[in-house]
Every structure is written in C-alpha cells, then in structure tokens.
Amino acid sequence: MRTKRILALLVATVISVASLGMTAMADSNKISIKVDGKKVNTDLAYVSEEGRMMIPISFVAKEMGMELDWDQDSKAATFTKKGHHVFSYMEGYEYATIAGYDNWIETKPVIKDGRMYISVRSLGIGLMRNVDRDEKTKTISINMRDPVIYRITKATHHN
Numbered sequence: 001m002r003t004k005r006i007l008a009l010l011v012a013t014v015i016s017v018a019s020l021g022m023t024a025m026a027d028s029n030k031i032s033i034k035v036d037g038k039k040v041n042t043d044l045a046y047v048s049e050e051g052r053m054m055i056p057i058s059f060v061a062k063e064m065g066m067e068l069d070w071d072q073d074s075k076a077a078t079f080t081k082k083g084h085h086v087f088s089y090m091e092g093y094e095y096a097t098i099a100g101y102d103n104w105i106e107t108k109p110v111i112k113d114g115r116m117y118i119s120v121r122s123l124g125i126g127l128m129r130n131v132d133r134d135e136k137t138k139t140i141s142i143n144m145r146d147p148v149i150y151r152i153t154k155a156t157h158h159n
Contacts, residue, residue, distance in 0.1 A: 054117035087126035
C-alpha cells in the first residue's frame with residue numbers, strides 16, 4: 001500500500017514538473033505585436049519553421065478587420081474585406097495569391113495544432129505593408145499607414 005502511494009506521488013511530481021517545463025517553453029515563444037506603433041493585446045505564440053518566425057493567420061484576420069474563409073479540402077485560407085479578396089495562402093504552397101496573382105513567398109505556410117502559420121515576411125507581402133520583427137524582444141511591428149509595392153515574381157494570373 002505504501003509503495004503505491006509513493007509511486008502515485010512520484011508520478012504526480014513528474015507530471016507537474018513536465019507541465020511547468022512546457023508552460024515555460026510556450027511562454028518563451030510568446031510574441032508582442034504593434035500595429036502603427038500601438039501594442040495589440042495578444043497571447044499569441046509563434047512557431048519556428050526553417051529558421052523563420054511563423055505566426056497564426058487567425059490573428060491577422062481579427063486585427064486587420066478581415067474575414068477569414070477556410071477551405072478544409074485544399075487547406076487554403078482566404079482573407080476578404082468588405083466582400084473583396086485580399087490575399088490567400090495554402091498549406092505547403094510557395095505562393096500567396098494577392099490581387100489575383102500568385103506571388104512567391106520564401107516560407108510555405110504550415111499547419112500545427114489545427115492552426116495555419118505564415119512567416120512574418122509573408123504577412124507583409126499579403127498586406128502589402130512593411131512588417132518587421134525584432135528577434136530579441138519577439139515583437140512584430142506592422143505599418144498599416146504606408147503601402148509597399150512588392151515586385152510580383154513568377155506571377156500567374158487567376159480569373
């Protein structure tokens with residue numbers, strides 16, 4: 001009987017220590033986001049893929065006043081604003097569709113834990129805005145005031 005109690009206490013201790021470690025790891029991936037210099041309240045965590053900081057797309061739609069449509073079959077996310085297509089990403093596809101054209105992005109979108117993540121640079125291309133990241137402070141800054149025209153590369157027009 002005493003052995004079972006000690007074993008149960010040992011298992012509970014191991015689980016507690018493991019969960020503390022996972023919480024600390026999740027906290028180390030938390031990011032701060034500023035839009036036009038104002039901090040946005042968020043509890044987002046990024047993932048690292050191919051050395052790139054990847055952020056969840058659901059945040060983008062919410063904070064930028066866009067609707068997000070998800071196509072489960074093609075694993076594609078389409079952002080619209082006031083009924084107009086803004087941009088789309090597809091899991092594993094190296095292009096973002098912007099204004100009807102496919103624009104090459106350096107890191108393919110990935111799905112982890114049921115959420116699609118895109119690189120910070122891909123977000124800038126999709127929004128056609130400057131999006132910067134500070135690795136030390138884990139802060140992403142989005143400048144919505146000044147549009148940026150990205151050169152369309154390997155473009156394919158969709159009707």
